[in-house]
Amino acid sequence: MNLDLLIDNLKNPALLFFILGIIAVRLKSDLAIPENSSKFISLYLLFAIGFKGGQELAHSEFSMEIIYCIIFGLSTAVLIPIITFFILKKKLSVSNAGAIAAAYGSVSAVTFVTAISFLELQDITFNGHMVAVMALMEAPAIIVGVVLIRMFSSKKETDASQSLGSIIKHSFTNGSVLLILGSLVIGFLASDEQALGIKPFTNDLFKGFLAIFLLDMGIVCGKKLKDFLKNGAFTTVFAIVVPLINGIIFACLSGFFTQNIGDRFMLAVLAASASYIAVPAAMKIAVPKANPGIFIPMALAITFPVNITIGMPIYMFVIMSC
Structure with a gap:
């Protein structure tokens, strides 16, 4: 691996602010981002990503490569939860195995945002349709996770009042999914002149809000990490090893679908990331017996920092080598 690439990523201000958040918790500081402000920033980041992606998509020439990337992304969101479910089921209950599998088959918009920053440091571009791929990967993993739980549960661990149709609807109407898809469409429809009017908001402020x-994510991770580590080594090892393996495998496989380095990197990051927003919201409705104290810290406090520190340089190294 290129050591300079790893060092550059570790010196990224956005990552350093994440580490500062963890340090603040360890020092028992009263540093905190107000909840309403945190929610606004989350919405802003999704809006900016979607809008910019729509603009890039509008300037992209439609090709079969776009279709291939979407198919690859959807296949990833189906395959990963199926494979990981059977690994997890050996140690955990069916409900928890299904919820974790759904989280790791789904994607993290925040990891995607950080990946954009990583590519910008390397002066590597990616295509706007990757935003659509990310948004479309949220729902399939949730659906697969719920179906697996219902197929293998010996007890009534799911909420019988929730039909599969309602779960699918919830997946697509989830606020983060709806906002990024809606922003993508709006960005696609907006003219260059119209987009220029809000460029200072969608572009210039992006890195500051990301930091x-x-x-805030560092503060949240710092608070959850200690309690999570009490659950044992299996989930911790899983949260570190499985995402890295997924990222490496799909970094290689992505070369069969596109030769764009930025797109391949994004596909690898999406395969390696885990959802801690959309999936917990869906599982709370569909599988109330699944323990969020396990799968949320796995995705947020373990997998997320692993991906943005050592994962991304590894995926880029693999892509450059394949």
């Missing part, structure tokens, strides 16, 4: 958001 503040990652500071």
Whole structure:
């Protein structure tokens, strides 16, 4: 691996603010981002990503490569939860195995945002349709996770009042999914002149808001990490090893679908990331017996920092080598 690439990523201000958040918790500081401000920043980041992606998509020439990337992304969101479910089921209950599998088959918009920053440091571009791929990967993993739980549960661990149709609807109407898809469409429809009017908001402020958001994520991770580590080594090892394996495998496989380095990197990051927003919201409705104290810290406090520190340089190294 290129050591300079790893060092550059570790010196990224956004990542350093994330680490500052963890340090603040360890020092028992009263540093905190107000909940309403944190929610606004989350919405802003999703809006900016979606809008910019729509603009890039509008300037992209439609090709089969776009279709291939979407198919690859959807296949990833189906395969990963199926494979990981059977690994997890050996140690955990069916409900928890299904919820964790759904989280790791789904994607993290925040990891995607950080990946954009990583690519910018390397002066590597990616295509706007990757935003659509990310948004479309949220729902399939949730659906697969719920179906697996219902197939293998010996007890009534799911909420019988929730039909599969309602779960699918919830997946697509989840606020984060709806906002990024809606922003993508709006960005696609907006003319260059119209987009220029809000460019200072969608572009110039992006990195600053990202840094503040990652500071907040660091604080959240620092609070959850200690309690999570009490659950044992299996989930901790899983949260570190499985995402790295997924990222490496799909970094290689992505070469069969596109030769764009930025797109391949994004596909690898999406395969390696885990959802801690959309999936917990869906599982709370569909599988109330699944323990969020396990799968949320796995995704947020373990997998997320692993991906943004050592994962991304590894995926880029693999892509450059394949």
